[in-house]
Amino acid sequence: GETADDAGEPEEEPAEETEETTEEPAETGEVITLEAVSYWSAHLKDNIPLHYFVDKVNEELGDRVEIVMLGGPEVVSVPDQAEALNTGVIDFLYFPADFYIPYVPEIDALKLSKVSPLEMHENGAHEFFDQLMQEKGNAKYFGQMNVGPEWFGIYTDTKIESIDDFNGMIFRTIPAYEAFLQKLGIECTRLSWEELLTAMDRGTIDGFAHSISGGFDIGVHEAADYLVKPFFYYGAASLLMNLDAWNSIPDDIKPEIERIAYEAQEYGFEWAAEEYNRSIEGMIGAGLEIIELPPEDAEQFLVTAEEAGWEEIAARSPENVDRIRELLTK
Amino acid sequence: MEWQLMALIMFAVMLVLLFLGLPVSVALLIMVLFGFVVFVDPALGVNHVINGFFSSIAKFTLTPVPLFILVGNLMFHSGVAMRSINCISKWMGSIPARLSFISVAAGTFFGAISGSTLASFSLLASILYPEMRRQNYSKAMSIGPILASGGLAMIIPPSALSVFYAAIAQISVAGILIGGIGPGILMAVGYSSVILLRVAINPSQAPKYEFEKISWRERFHSLAVDLLPAAFVTGLMLVFILFGITTPTEAAAVGFVASLIVVIGYRNLTWDVIKKTVTSTMETTGMIFFITITAASYSQLLAHTGISTGMVKWVIGLGLTPIVTVIAMLILVVILGTFMDQVPIMMVTIPFFLPIIEAFGYNMIWFAVMMLIALQIGMTTPPFGLGLFVVKGVIPEIKVKELYAAAFPYLLSDAAVITLLLLLPDIVLYIPGVMNLI
Amino acid sequence: MSDKNRKEKHHNTPVHRVLKWIIELPDKISFQMFLASGLVCVSLGFIVFTSSMTRYFMNKPIRGIYEISGYCLFIMTFLAIPFLLKTDKHVSIEAIKEMFSPRVQKYLDIFNMAVCFPLGLLIFVYSSVMTYDLYKSGLILFDTIEPPRYIFMFFVMLCFLIFALIALKKLITAIKEIRNLDGDSSTAGRNQTT
Ligand code: NA
Ligand code: NA
Numbered sequence: 022g023e024t025a026d027d028a029g030e031p032e033e034e035p036a037e038e039t040e041e042t043t044e045e046p047a048e049t050g051e052v053i054t055l056e057a058v059s060y061w062s063a064h065l066k067d068n069i070p071l072h073y074f075v076d077k078v079n080e081e082l083g084d085r086v087e088i089v090m091l092g093g094p095e096v097v098s099v100p101d102q103a104e105a106l107n108t109g110v111i112d113f114l115y116f117p118a119d120f121y122i123p124y125v126p127e128i129d130a131l132k133l134s135k136v137s138p139l140e141m142h143e144n145g146a147h148e149f150f151d152q153l154m155q156e157k158g159n160a161k162y163f164g165q166m167n168v169g170p171e172w173f174g175i176y177t178d179t180k181i182e183s184i185d186d187f188n189g190m191i192f193r194t195i196p197a198y199e200a201f202l203q204k205l206g207i208e209c210t211r212l213s214w215e216e217l218l219t220a221m222d223r224g225t226i227d228g229f230a231h232s233i234s235g236g237f238d239i240g241v242h243e244a245a246d247y248l249v250k251p252f253f254y255y256g257a258a259s260l261l262m263n264l265d266a267w268n269s270i271p272d273d274i275k276p277e278i279e280r281i282a283y284e285a286q287e288y289g290f291e292w293a294a295e296e297y298n299r300s301i302e303g304m305i306g307a308g309l310e311i312i313e314l315p316p317e318d319a320e321q322f323l324v325t326a327e328e329a330g331w332e333e334i335a336a337r338s339p340e341n342v343d344r345i346r347e348l349l350t351k
Numbered sequence: 352m353e354w355q356l357m358a359l360i361m362f363a364v365m366l367v368l369l370f371l372g373l374p375v376s377v378a379l380l381i382m383v384l385f386g387f388v389v390f391v392d393p394a395l396g397v398n399h400v401i402n403g404f405f406s407s408i409a410k411f412t413l414t415p416v417p418l419f420i421l422v423g424n425l426m427f428h429s430g431v432a433m434r435s436i437n438c439i440s441k442w443m444g445s446i447p448a449r450l451s452f453i454s455v456a457a458g459t460f461f462g463a464i465s466g467s468t469l470a471s472f473s474l475l476a477s478i479l480y481p482e483m484r485r486q487n488y489s490k491a492m493s494i495g496p497i498l499a500s501g502g503l504a505m506i507i508p509p510s511a512l513s514v515f516y517a518a519i520a521q522i523s524v525a526g527i528l529i530g531g532i533g534p535g536i537l538m539a540v541g542y543s544s545v546i547l548l549r550v551a552i553n554p555s556q557a558p559k560y561e562f563e564k565i566s567w568r569e570r571f572h573s574l575a576v577d578l579l580p581a582a583f584v585t586g587l588m589l590v591f592i593l594f595g596i597t598t599p600t601e602a603a604a605v606g607f608v609a610s611l612i613v614v615i616g617y618r619n620l621t622w623d624v625i626k627k628t629v630t631s632t633m634e635t636t637g638m639i640f641f642i643t644i645t646a647a648s649y650s651q652l653l654a655h656t657g658i659s660t661g662m663v664k665w666v667i668g669l670g671l672t673p674i675v676t677v678i679a680m681l682i683l684v685v686i687l688g689t690f691m692d693q694v695p696i697m698m699v700t701i702p703f704f705l706p707i708i709e710a711f712g713y714n715m716i717w718f719a720v721m722m723l724i725a726l727q728i729g730m731t732t733p734p735f736g737l738g739l740f741v742v743k744g745v746i747p748e749i750k751v752k753e754l755y756a757a758a759f760p761y762l763l764s765d766a767a768v769i770t771l772l773l774l775l776p777d778i779v780l781y782i783p784g785v786m787n788l789i
Numbered sequence: 790m791s792d793k794n795r796k797e798k799h800h801n802t803p804v805h806r807v808l809k810w811i812i813e814l815p816d817k818i819s820f821q822m823f824l825a826s827g828l829v830c831v832s833l834g835f836i837v838f839t840s841s842m843t844r845y846f847m848n849k850p851i852r853g854i855y856e857i858s859g860y861c862l863f864i865m866t867f868l869a870i871p872f873l874l875k876t877d878k879h880v881s882i883e884a885i886k887e888m889f890s891p892r893v894q895k896y897l898d899i900f901n902m903a904v905c906f907p908l909g910l911l912i913f914v915y916s917s918v919m920t921y922d923l924y925k926s927g928l929i930l931f932d933t934i935e936p937p938r939y940i941f942m943f944f945v946m947l948c949f950l951i952f953a954l955i956a957l958k959k960l961i962t963a964i965k966e967i968r969n970l971d972g973d974s975s976t977a978g979r980n981q982t983t
Contacts, residue, residue, distance in 0.1 A: 095654040095702070098647070100406035101399075103931070110392050110399045123929045123938075189848055196933050210844060211855035211933065213412045215523045216598045222787055223595030225845075372886035372894075373901050374879035381908060397915050405930075405941050408866055409859035414837060417830050417865070597841040604837035629827035634878045636830065637869030640862065641879065690884045735884050 055088045055266060060102060060116035060258070062093040066296060067235055067258060070166035070289030071115040074260065077281045085274055088113065107159050112266040118165070118259035119197055124158040126337035127345055131165065132172075132197060132254040133330040134349040138165040138286055146348040153341075154261065161267040163282040165257035166289030169234065169297055172256025173198060176245035176309075177228030178221065184318040193217060193229040198254065201329040202230065205322075218244045232256050234296050237303035248304065250313040253326040260285075354661035361386050361652075375695045376638075379645035386652045400648050407647030408640055412518045415603035417636040419466020419511040421628065422603075422610045423504070426581065427470040428627040429619040431610075432461055433478055434577035441565045441573045448550040448557035450483045451496040452543060458500025459507065459539045460578075464585050464610075466509040466603075468730060469635060472501035472741035480745055489556040490757045491549060494749070498738045499542045499761035502727040505693075507535035509588070509606060512693055512726070515639065516719055519646075519701050525592075525599040526716045526783045527723075533778045534720055534768060541764035549760065580616060584609040639694050646698030653702055663706045673711040674773065677718065680704055681725045681769060688729015692737065696726060720779045721772050728765050731758045815954035819871040822951065826868035833861040853934045860941070867944040871951035874905065875959075895967045902960035909953030916946040 057075060061067040075088045097105045103121050106114040118128045128150065134141075141147040147164055154162040179186065188206035199209050212220050220226045221244040231241050233252060242248075260282060270278070305311065314322055335342045361382055368378035380400075387396035426432045436457045443453050454475055461471050475497045483493035505512045508528035517524040550557050587609040588602040597605055614620045653659045666676065680700070687696045708718050730738040733751050743749060772778055837858055844850035873879050886897055923939035930938050 091657075092654055092660075095659070096651060097655075098403065098406045098651065100931070101403055104402055105399065108395050108398065110395050120931055123931050191844060191848065191850060194933075196931070199933060208844075208848060208850055209852065209933075210850035211411070212598060213410075213524075213600065215412070215517070215521070216525070216600060218787070219523075219525050219592075220595070220598050223592065223598075225595040225598055368904075369882050370885040371900060372881050372883060372897050373904060374874075374881045376879055377901075377905055377908065381904070384908075384911075397911070398919060401912060401916055401919060401942075401945060404867075404945055405863055405938075409863040409941075411855050411858050413862055414833065414858050417862070418834050418837075421830065421834065591841075596845040601837055601841045604834045604841065607834035608838045629831065630823075633823060633827050633830060633865070633869045634873060634876075637826065637866060637873045638878055638880055640866040641870050641873070644866070690882055692880045695880070735882060 052084065053086050053270060055086065055112040055262075056091050057088050057113035057115065058091050058096050058102060058105070058111045059093045060099060060114075060120070062095070065093075065235070066238060067167055068093075068115070069296075070258070070285055070292060071260065073288050073292075074163075074166070074282060074285035077284065078278060081281065082274060082277055086270065086278070106261055106263055109159075109263045109265050112263050114261050115166075115258055116261075117197075118257065118261075121154075121158060121160075121259075121261070122337070124160075125153050127153055127334070127341050128158075128259075129337060130330075130334045130342075130345045130349060131257060131259070133327060133334070134255045135351050136349055137170075137290065138168050138257070139283075139290060141348075142283065144348060149344070149348055155264055158261075159264045161262040161264055163260040163262065163279070164286050165259050166286050167234070167293045167296075168255070168257035168286075168290060169293045170255050171252035172232050172234065172254050173230050174233050174236075174252045175228060175230050175249040176241060176247070177249065178224075178246045179227060180247060181249050181312055181314070184314060184322055190227040191225075193220065193226050195230075198230050198326075200333050201253070201326045204325050204329045221245060234293060234300050237300040237307070242304035242307050242309040245309065247310050247312050250311055251319050251323055253323060254330070258289075354656060354658045357386075357390055357656050358658045358662070361658075375692065376641040376645050379642065379649050379695070379698075383645055383648040383652055386656065387648070390656050391652070403648050403651065404644050407644050410518060412524060412600060413514070413640075413643070415466070415509070415514040415524070415600055416511045416518075416639060417632060418603035418607050419509045419514065420470075420635050421632045422509070422584065422606045423461075423465030423467030423470030424628045424631045425607075425610050425614060425624070426461070426465055426584070427474050428631070429614040429617070429624045431581055431613055431617060431619065432465075432470075432474050434617075435460055435581045436474070436478055438573040438577035441570050445559070445562075447554060447559065448488075448492055448546050449559075450479060450486060450488060451492050451546045451550075451557055454479050454496040455500045455539055455542045455546070458496075458503045459535070460581075462500075462504035462507040462535065464509075464581055464606075465504050466511040466514075467635065468502055468504045468512070468727075469631070469737060469741065471504035472497070472730075472738050475501050476742050476745040480742075486560045487558050490749070490753050491760070492546065492557040493757075494742055494746070494754065495757040495761055496542060496546060498731040498742060498754075498758045499545075499764070500539070501738050501741070502730050503535055503538060505727055505730075506531045506538060506720070506723055508532065509585070509603065510723075511639075512697075513719075513723060514600075514603075515643075515694065516697055516701070516723060519643075519650075519697060520705055520715065520719060522715045522719065523783075525786075527719050528599060529783045529786060530716045530720045530779045531723065532782055534724060534772060537768050537771065537778065538724070538765060541768055542761055545760045545764050580613045583613060642694050642698060646695065649698065650702035659702055659706065662703055663710065666703075666707055667710060673713070676707065676711070677713070677721075678773070680707075681721060684722055684725040685728050685732070688726060688736070689732045690735045691729070692735070693726045693729060696729065697722075714776060714780060716783060717772070717776045717779045721769055724765055724769055724772075728762055731762065812958070815871075815951050815958060816875060819875050819951050819955060822868040822947075823872035826865040829861050829865040829868065833858060833865070836861070856932045856934050860936075863941060864944055867948040870948050871955055874952055875955050892967070892970060895963060895970060898963045899960060899967065902956050902963055905956035906953055906960055909949045909956055913946060913949040913953055916942055916949060920946050 059068050059071055075090055078086060078088050091111065097111060102114055102116055103124065105111045107124055118131055121128050136144060136146060141164065151162040154160045179190070181187065184205065189208065191208045191210055192202055193212045194202055194209040202209055210226060212226065217229060228245065236242065313319065331346065334345065364385060365378055365382040368381060369375065383400055384397055387400055392399065436453065439456050439460065440453050443449055443456070446452060458471060458475060461474060465471055479497060480493060504510065508531050510528065510531060513527045513531060514524055517527045584606055588606045591597045591605045592599055592602050684696060684700065705715070708715060730736045733739060733754050739754055836854060840851040840854040886894060889897070920939050920942040923942050928938050929935040
């Protein structure tokens, strides 16, 4: 009962295949069902580029492949998502790729990119990371969606006038930018997100960093008085697919999925820019004041951010750091 | 497979295991392993569940759970809590049903220091009941108030169960804790009204008795020596939160250190006290956290298989008005509470309830506090309840029927409080709102 | 009866003493683990307190306390679980069980331990393999401390090994008890109903 779909598969497969398909309750073996999970809860806008991808795959390839959106952290809790993708409990994962650092430490470098995710397809960077993902992470890399430069900003109650003002302040951090903040002389502490507002309100912490995008929707501006410019790092949500699941897809569909993923990246890149503007305008409208560092300080701020980042990458992957830096610099 | 069928199979498996007397955590673990292997991934199901152990429990937000329990146990086993009862007793003049009122006052005061209901029940039952019996109080006026006011510890902050709720529901810990102040006081007022009413109808239930006259000088002395040091524990936590020295979650550690200071100050920190405190704390914590681990997988299993979404859509599709749905949920919690412990009820129901509450646009903290009161009722409803076990431990000869009768009027009072909260959400939300927590 | 006599006779042989020591080992280990879990719990209080103090008064938060607190919660739980099985402190729904006769209740105890033992064994075997795999791959936890993950999986392995052994011991005890119940079920029944 083999169908034309299996034409591209190796010859020795059929025997096993029939055994598997007879176990399936329905004999509609032609449609491969794949499950997708997101880092973000369903109600958050961050998922929009993922939905673009999923809907388009289902629309165009629906008779061959179907992607089912299982949900967000309620399905697989955030700390377990990378593992679930790596082992194959889920097939697609849409998340900030730094959670994949335990498998592919080099992925951390994406935050330092000077090259857009679309340009990465041209200069070989995309291929490079895809290869690393396949070799070390048992994953197919589809690149970043919901992505943009100048991703994170520093939110504080103190009117920052120079870069030295950061020295000795206490910030709530996450691993992505902790090394940078430490270089500014900031003392880093970790708090749960639910306590951020109380901690800022009562002065337990002096500030925190957070993405500009999405900030307005979750009310980041309510926790602080000022947002410090310049913003730093390239932020992104990446789409990964379990490699075994990828390999099980008929070869003629693979390029189609890659094409749709690229279109989702194009869409996501534009959408993210609009979303970024909407968020920052919303926060300003709600009373958040933007303060700019003096030009020399601003430059030093960004250089420090980069240095801290590249030092981390060099420590994580001494063998690949030079190649990555070359690929991610224009 | 349809979600209804999967849900039916899994719930049937779990119910059978539970009713056969298997520990709740073990029954959940078996169901989760079964569910993930059969419905999600035959090859990786077991690994997936085991991998999830770490993230479900290694959460900073859960830190106050053992620490609040630790404080309650330390205050109880060291005798510091008993001192505060003595002080309250000295201040309580010659009123009718004196000991019953002391029980409510002590339950409220200790509830504001301790985050452990078990410690509260043990305290009231072991210290107040013998005296009540000596003075010929009826069961309704002795066991009733003890059962009623022991549960205040989980509504009035600090509360281990509130923190636990906030951690599962991912809502503000401070919000849910502070939101319990208004309702907690209201509950204490309700219990006092029940006592007043009963003693007015039938004064023989709580006979007046002669007790030593206490001078004002002695009262104030007792206040300073017996009550204030215990109040220092909560006071220090509040000060540290208000001045931003700690976050509400971290304040549990301040409470722990403060209670240690108080106990050392009384020179009561013996090896025996330490042993009893740590043992009882880890018994409760270990039990709660083992269930947490399995229940986290359980709620993920429901989400993974689409049962949660199916159920939510089904409930909303019933077309009940939102408020009727909320009432139905609370009644369900009370019913489950007659034969299940608080922690498993939360773990089993919250994954279903919250998406529905969210879809209706209700405030999460408001619902959480009402649900906590409904859970609190479950501690005193036979046949299964933490409060009942403790009281039975102190008074082995008591019959189930008598417990019903003793506890029932106070449950009506709780129901009245929940009704009030349904009508006036501000009783919960006003203080957190003023403090900018919601 | 002759069985019992033979047992008494061998009571003091070195083999018997070694056997006894081995049989009691899981109980002893579970108790040591329980003590350790209490120690972790108390330390947690001090650690969190100290870090808030240094942050506020010395402007120097201790790095990694947020993560370490989580590790403490995890470790203390898995250290406590076996002892709680031994002392029957894991909460269960007794209401239905109590409606049956003491004899049936004993059978239910056997059933429960007959479920707990293979369950513990299953998780022990899986977590052993996972501990080994994590050790080999050197996978880290993604947080600010980045510790190797096998350390934590080791506690799961240890926990369920002892859990399984205690369940097995309780299973054997329950089977023995039901044999004894044949002789004097009437008195046992009277004790149970009070
Ligand atoms: Na009560
Ligand atoms: Na309390």
